[in-house]
Amino acid sequence: MTKEGDIYSFGILLLEMITGRRPTDPIFQEGLNLHVYVQIASPDRLMEIIEPALLPTYDEHTEDETMNHGYSQDEARKLKRLEEGMISLARIGLACAMESPRERMNTSHIVHELHCINEILQNV
Known part of the structure; x- marks a missing residue:
């Protein structure tokens, strides 16, 4: 295996980990593959395809927090950092x-x- 092959494998592994999908997933047909799947979603819809286990779950929220899409300011800030990290x-x-x-x-x-991503995600 070459260095370039190792880099390719690392990239595919990273895409598998963040989406929870394997390159052999049944949804990948007719020209759709893992790379294209992530590329289509990036960056605006990426959080829709992220492996749910990677996303935080928060407790019940107060009425004031509901105005901020159900998240407290601290949770919203953490979610934004997580999104930045996932996009990166x-x-x-x-x-x-x-x-x-x-x-x-x-x-x-x-x-x-x-x-750089480690710095972003340190306080999530």
Whole structure:
């Protein structure tokens, strides 16, 4: 296996982890694959395809919190950070799983991006 192959595999693994879907999932037919599935949803609808186990669940909310889509200000802030982190992870996964090896993200950039995402997600 080559370094580029390893990067591709890492990208696919990342996309699998954030969506909870495997490349062999029955929904992937007629040209739809995991890469395209995430690409179509990114960034605006990405949270709709995120593996539910990765999303926080919150307790019952007060009437004031309902005005903020059911989340307290702190919960809404955490959810926004989580969304930013997931979008960044999806971008890395997509960039690593590009069809052409020359278009794939290089390892030093992957590491840098993962450190940035870690900073975003530290307080979620």
